[in-house]
Amino acid sequence: MAVSLLAQARNPIIRWEWIIEEWHQIQSAIFEHLRLTVLAMLLGLVVSAGLAAIALRYRWTLTPITATTSLIYTLPSVALFALLAPVFGNLSLYTAVLPLAGYTLLILVTNIVAGFQAVPPSVRDAAEGMGFGPARRIWTVDLPLALPFIVTGIRIATVSTVGMVTVAAIIGQGGLGRLIFSGLRRAFWTPMTVGASLSIILALLLDALILGVGVLLTPWARRRRATS
Amino acid sequence: MNGAARPTQAAVRRDIGFFEWFFSADTWWGNNGILESLRETVVLCAAVTLVAVVLSVPVASVLAHLRRAELSTTWLVSISRAVPTFAIAALLVPWSLRSGRGFEPIPIFTALLLLALVPIYLNTYTAIRQVPEGAVDAARALGETELSILTRVELALAASLVFAGVRVAAIQVVATEPIRAFLGGDGLGRYVRDGIGQSNNTLVVGGIVLIGGLAALTGLAFVVLERLVLPNGVRRLARQQGKRTT
Numbered sequence: 092m093a094v095s096l097l098a099q100a101r102n103p104i105i106r107w108e109w110i111i112e113e114w115h116q117i118q119s120a121i122f123e124h125l126r127l128t129v130l131a132m133l134l135g136l137v138v139s140a141g142l143a144a145i146a147l148r149y150r151w152t153l154t155p156i157t158a159t160t161s162l163i164y165t166l167p168s169v170a171l172f173a174l175l176a177p178v179f180g181n182l183s184l185y186t187a188v189l190p191l192a193g194y195t196l197l198i199l200v201t202n203i204v205a206g207f208q209a210v211p212p213s214v215r216d217a218a219e220g221m222g223f224g225p226a227r228r229i230w231t232v233d234l235p236l237a238l239p240f241i242v243t244g245i246r247i248a249t250v251s252t253v254g255m256v257t258v259a260a261i262i263g264q265g266g267l268g269r270l271i272f273s274g275l276r277r278a279f280w281t282p283m284t285v286g287a288s289l290s291i292i293l294a295l296l297l298d299a300l301i302l303g304v305g306v307l308l309t310p311w312a313r314r315r316r317a318t319s
Numbered sequence: 320m321n322g323a324a325r326p327t328q329a330a331v332r333r334d335i336g337f338f339e340w341f342f343s344a345d346t347w348w349g350n351n352g353i354l355e356s357l358r359e360t361v362v363l364c365a366a367v368t369l370v371a372v373v374l375s376v377p378v379a380s381v382l383a384h385l386r387r388a389e390l391s392t393t394w395l396v397s398i399s400r401a402v403p404t405f406a407i408a409a410l411l412v413p414w415s416l417r418s419g420r421g422f423e424p425i426p427i428f429t430a431l432l433l434l435a436l437v438p439i440y441l442n443t444y445t446a447i448r449q450v451p452e453g454a455v456d457a458a459r460a461l462g463e464t465e466l467s468i469l470t471r472v473e474l475a476l477a478a479s480l481v482f483a484g485v486r487v488a489a490i491q492v493v494a495t496e497p498i499r500a501f502l503g504g505d506g507l508g509r510y511v512r513d514g515i516g517q518s519n520n521t522l523v524v525g526g527i528v529l530i531g532g533l534a535a536l537t538g539l540a541f542v543v544l545e546r547l548v549l550p551n552g553v554r555r556l557a558r559q560q561g562k563r564t565t
Contacts, residue, residue, distance in 0.1 A: 104413050165490050167534055169497035170527040173511045177520050247401060254403030261501055261515065271409045275502065280413035287409040294403065 102280050109281045124266025127256045130188045135195030143203035160197040168258045176262045187259040195248040202244025206237030242305030246298050253294040337521050360506040364496055368489045371435035379443035384469045392444050404430045405498050422503030435488040442484025446477030478549055479557030486541035493534045
């Protein structure tokens with residue numbers, strides 16, 4: 092990183108021609124960023140759904156599960172990415188996806204559990220009274236009613252994952268984070284600015300997208316909002 | 320010093336074992352030693368946490384006392400876990416360098432500060448809102464001024480939760496600060512950075528142990544500090560409230 096002071100001062104914050112010339116590089120960084128985010132979120136969701144199911148079935152496990160996931164959440168990100176690098180190798184998908192998924196657990200488990208706990212007992216009783224079995228009741232009654240909470244959890248977890256993916260660049264992955272590093276190494280600020288701002292924009296876009304999907308999935312909530 | 324990255328990479332034998340490295344005096348002392356890195360990290364984290372407290376606590380307590388800004392507070396809850404620290408710091412680095420302020424401290428300080436503000440603000444706000452209304456009314460009936468109600472009744476009763484917010488913020492700051500080593504700075508993150516750069520696992524593991532250890536110690540330090548600073552009655556009250564709300 093030995094770069095002269097002069098070069099650092101001379102380079103503009105952003106050079107628009109570079110964005111057009113190197114668009115393919117930016118595009119592939121965005122795709123890599125999205126791929127890591129989606130994989131981590133899917134893994135995180137599967138694990139969280141399992142943990143939440145256990146916590147809801149056996150109430151006493153909620154405290155240890157929350158404690159463990161909060162512990163994972165507070166682990167230093169640089170340390171966690173570096174920790175798995177010698178195990179799986181720098182460029183292995185596991186090295187980036189496992190920590191990223193780990194960070195989503197606390198938010199997802201908390202929201203899934205809160206969602207199912209918020210289902211009114213009377214609704215549950217009514218479903219049982221109408222002859223719904225446990226599986227059918229969970230899928231067609233509990234899950235839809237818990238959806239707003241779950242969607243909120245997915246939104247928060249996604250936004251924080253998009254931010255965290257940039258840190259995965261320290262092990263040579265991390266999509267837009269790689270742009271940040273390549274800019275930093277050459278004291279050429281355009282990729283750095285582009286990478287950092289695109290990661291923030293990407294987070295906001297995904298947030299809006301999931302919010303939209305959530306609204307489409309729960310039309311009754313919208314209707315209630317309209318009438319009240 | 321200012322601007323150019325310092326050539327601080329420590330030359331360490333690649334075949335050195337972790338314990339041999341960790342327990343040798345050269346590793347700890349001197350210009351490139353762990354103690355120097357530790358000092359850099361602790362100074363930055365302490366400064367960030369302190370400024371975050373000074374900014375968050377008064378604003379949050381006044382707003383909570385006046386029962387204002389409820390909506391923006393719930394909105395804060397959802398973004399609190401999503402502050403893109405690394406991107407914010409990276410955005411500020413070119414600007415800081417071009418204006419002759421160097422790699423540090425402005426970019427990393429600002430990014431960490433944004434991270435720390437939220438939990439302290441949120442905890443202070445909710446803590447003051449949870450103060451029993453009877454206590455506030457009693458103080459008001461006794462003719463206390465609003466300022467004295469805020470500082471001597473509400474903040475006193477909320478102290479334990481405020482403290483918890485500061486603890487969470489400090490741990491998050493310590494856990495995130497190592498990204499500084501990847502943005503032209505040093506601190507404890509440099510061992511992970513140099514280890515990755517030199518493919519030296521001993522350095523990487525050493526860095527992880529140091530960062531994790533400091534984060535754990537920070538949490539512990541706050542538990543001890545709370546015992547020393549807060550009166551027993553306040554802590555007992557907080558425990559009871561915690562039981563009632565959960």
